[in-house]
Amino acid sequence: MKFLSLVWSNLKRKKLRTSLTMLSLCVAFILFGLLSAIKESFSAGVELAGADRLIVRHKVSLIMTLPVAYKARMERVEGVAAVTHQTWFNGIYQDEPKNFFASMPVEPEPFLAMYPEYVLPAEQKEAWLKTRTGVIVGRTLAERFNWKIGDRVPLMSPIWPRKGDEAWTFDIVGIYDGEKKGTDTSGFYFRHDYFDEGRAQGEGEVGWYSVRIQDPEQAAATAAAIDAEFANSPYETKAEPEGAFIQGFAQQIGDIGAILTAILSAVFFTILLVTGNTMAQAVRERTEEIGVLKSMGFTNELVLALVLAESCLIAAVGGLSGLGLAWLFISAGNPAPTMLSVFYLPNHYLGIGVGLVLALGLVAGIFPAIQAMRLQIAVALRRNA
Amino acid sequence: MSTGQEVLVRVENVEKTFRRGSEEVHVLSGMNLDVPSGEFLALMGPSGSGKTTLLNLIGGLDRTTTGSVKIGSERLDQMSDRQLAAWRARHVGFVFQFYNLMPALNAERNVELPLLLTHLSRAQRKRHVQTALEVVGLSHRAKHYPRTLSGGEQQRVGIARAIVTDPTLLLCDEPTGDLDRKSGDEILSLLQALNQDQGKTIVMVTHDPHASNRATRTVYLEKGQLSAEKPE
Structure with missing residues (x-):
C-alpha cells in the first residue's frame, strides 16, 4: 500500500495523456457492457x-x-x-x-x-x-x-x-x-x-x-x-x-455472439495498443528516475511490480468506471424493447469485465515493465549526464 | 593511501571494460583505492577518465570486469543483483549532479522514497524525513515540488534523500556541477558538516578544484589510473 501513492503520483504527472487513456478504456468497457447485455438478450432464451x-x-x-x-x-x-x-x-x-x-x-x-x-x-x-x-x-x-x-x-x-x-x-x-x-x-x-x-x-x-x-x-x-x-x-x-x-x-439475423465477439476483440486490441503505448512512453520518459530508484535499493522485481501496478491502475480506473456506467445505463431500462426481449447485465459478464480489466492492465504493462526491470542503473543515469 | 583509520572502501585490482560496438574500451585498469572510514575524498580528473565509473563501482551500481570492491566486510563483486539492491538501501546514499528528484513528488515525499524499502511505519518515516530536511535546512519547503525549488534547494533535497536512511557512505557525483558558486558553496559546507559532525564517509566526484579543497583528500584519475598528485 505504501507504494500506491508513488504509482498514483506517476499517473498524475501527464494528466492529459492519462485521462485520455482512461477515457478510451472507459468507452471500451461501456461498449463491452452494452454489447454483453445485447448478446445476453439473444442467448438468454437458449x-x-x-x-x-x-x-x-x-x-x-x-x-x-x-x-x-x-x-x-x-x-x-x-x-x-x-x-x-x-x-x-x-x-x-x-x-x-x-x-x-x-x-x-x-x-x-x-x-x-x-x-x-x-x-x-x-x-x-x-x-x-x-x-x-x-x-x-x-x-x-x-x-x-x-x-x-x-x-x-x-x-x-x-x-x-x-x-x-x-x-x-x-x-x-x-x-x-x-x-x-x-x-x-x-x-x-x-x-x-x-x-x-x-x-x-x-x-x-x-x-x-x-x-x-x-x-x-x-x-x-x-x-x-x-x-x-x-x-x-x-x-x-x-x-x-x-x-x-x-x-x-x-x-x-446472424450469429450475434460471433459478431459481437468480433467487435469487442477489435475494440480491446485497439485499447491494448493505446494503453501499451501510454505505458511504454511513461517508462521511456522516466528512464533516469528508474535508475535513481534502483540506486536507492529498489530491486528489479519491485520496479517491475510498480510499472505493472501503474498499468493496472490505469486499466482499473478506466475499465471499472466504464463497467459501472454501462451497468447504470442498462439498469435504466431497455432502449430497444422491440428488438431485445430482455436487457440486463448478468453478474458473470461483470466478472468477465473485471478479469478483462486486470488482463488488459497486465498485458499492456508487461513489456514496458520488463524493459524497466532490465534497465541497467549506470546506463539509465548516463542518459541524463 | 591509508590514513591509518579503518578502511571502509577497498578497491583492489579493478578493471572495467565497456564494449562500444566491436571495440572494447578500457575505462579502469589495475585500479587500487582505499578510503578510510570518515574520510571526505574528492575524485578529480578530466572528462572520460572514469571517475563516475569508479563511483558507480563503489556504490554497487555497476560491476567490475575483474578485481574486487569491498565495503566494510562485504564484497560487492560477489553479490547478486538482489543482494546488491538490499546493500545499497542499507549502506549508501547517492547525490547526483542534476539532483534527479521525482518531479511528481514534493520534497518530503522525495526524501521518503528510500524509507519505503524499510519496515518503518508511516509515522516513523515522517519523523525521519523531518529530521533529514532539518539537517539540510529545508523543513520549511517540505511541501514544495521540485519545479518550485531553486537548484541549490533541489540539491539539498537530494542530500536529504541520500542521508535519510543514515547510510555509512555518501557518494556524490558532481554535486555542485549544476549550481552557481554561492549555492555550490552551501552544498559543499553541508557535505563538510555531514562528514565532520556526523562522521559520514564521502566520496565526491568533481571537476572543480574549489570543491575538492573542501575534501580531506583528493585523488586524480587519468587514463584509468589513480594518483595523489594532479597530473601535468
Whole structure:
C-alpha cells in the first residue's frame, strides 16, 4: 500500500495523456457492457430453455402452420408427457409498427403448466380462465406501455386479420413475472379459443407445439419419434430441443455472439495498443528516475511490480468506471424493447469485465515493465549526464 | 593511501571494460583505492577518465570486469543483483549532479522514497524525513515540488534523500556541477558538516578544484589510473 501513492503520483504527472487513456478504456468497457447485455438478450432464451421441452414446427418453415389435431397424436407418442401449442400473432399496438412485440394465442392452463418460469398470481390465473378476451402480459411489456390490469388493449395483426376486419381487443387480466432474472417478460399471451373463433382464416391451425418430455436424456429419440409419427403427411414436422429452436430463431439475423465477439476483440486490441503505448512512453520518459530508484535499493522485481501496478491502475480506473456506467445505463431500462426481449447485465459478464480489466492492465504493462526491470542503473543515469 | 583509520572502501585490482560496438574500451585498469572510514575524498580528473565509473563501482551500481570492491566486510563483486539492491538501501546514499528528484513528488515525499524499502511505519518515516530536511535546512519547503525549488534547494533535497536512511557512505557525483558558486558553496559546507559532525564517509566526484579543497583528500584519475598528485 505504501507504494500506491508513488504509482498514483506517476499517473498524475501527464494528466492529459492519462485521462485520455482512461477515457478510451472507459468507452471500451461501456461498449463491452452494452454489447454483453445485447448478446445476453439473444442467448438468454437458449440458456433458460427447458431441457425437458421440445418445439415441434412444420418441417419446411416456422411460418407454416400445423393442424391442431396433431396435439392428440403427439400426446400418444412414447416419451411425451404434455403438449400445448402457440401461434405467432404478430400483433401491433395502436397501428404503429414500432409498437410491435411477441404476441401469441395459447391454451391458458396447459401453457402455464408448460412454462412454470412465468409466475402469475393465482387470482389472475383464475381471471384468465374466466375471461375469453383475457390476456396476460409480461412485466416488461406492461411497463413499456404503462398497462395495468383492467386495461383494454386493441391490436392489429397483419397475419391474422379478424373476421369483419375489426381490431382484436383484449382485456388485461394478469401481469406475469419471470422466475429468474433472464426470463423473458415481454410476452403477450391470450386465449387460443378466442383467437380461433375470431380469425378470418386458418381455423384449426396452430404455429408450433411445445412438448414436455418424460426424460431429457431421451430428447433426441422422442423428437425422432414425433417426426416419424407425421412423416409422409402433408404437414411433416421438425422436432428439436427448445434451446436449439431459440438459437436457430436468433441466428436468422446472424450469429450475434460471433459478431459481437468480433467487435469487442477489435475494440480491446485497439485499447491494448493505446494503453501499451501510454505505458511504454511513461517508462521511456522516466528512464533516469528508474535508475535513481534502483540506486536507492529498489530491486528489479519491485520496479517491475510498480510499472505493472501503474498499468493496472490505469486499466482499473478506466475499465471499472466504464463497467459501472454501462451497468447504470442498462439498469435504466431497455432502449430497444422491440428488438431485445430482455436487457440486463448478468453478474458473470461483470466478472468477465473485471478479469478483462486486470488482463488488459497486465498485458499492456508487461513489456514496458520488463524493459524497466532490465534497465541497467549506470546506463539509465548516463542518459541524463 | 591509508590514513591509518579503518578502511571502509577497498578497491583492489579493478578493471572495467565497456564494449562500444566491436571495440572494447578500457575505462579502469589495475585500479587500487582505499578510503578510510570518515574520510571526505574528492575524485578529480578530466572528462572520460572514469571517475563516475569508479563511483558507480563503489556504490554497487555497476560491476567490475575483474578485481574486487569491498565495503566494510562485504564484497560487492560477489553479490547478486538482489543482494546488491538490499546493500545499497542499507549502506549508501547517492547525490547526483542534476539532483534527479521525482518531479511528481514534493520534497518530503522525495526524501521518503528510500524509507519505503524499510519496515518503518508511516509515522516513523515522517519523523525521519523531518529530521533529514532539518539537517539540510529545508523543513520549511517540505511541501514544495521540485519545479518550485531553486537548484541549490533541489540539491539539498537530494542530500536529504541520500542521508535519510543514515547510510555509512555518501557518494556524490558532481554535486555542485549544476549550481552557481554561492549555492555550490552551501552544498559543499553541508557535505563538510555531514562528514565532520556526523562522521559520514564521502566520496565526491568533481571537476572543480574549489570543491575538492573542501575534501580531506583528493585523488586524480587519468587514463584509468589513480594518483595523489594532479597530473601535468
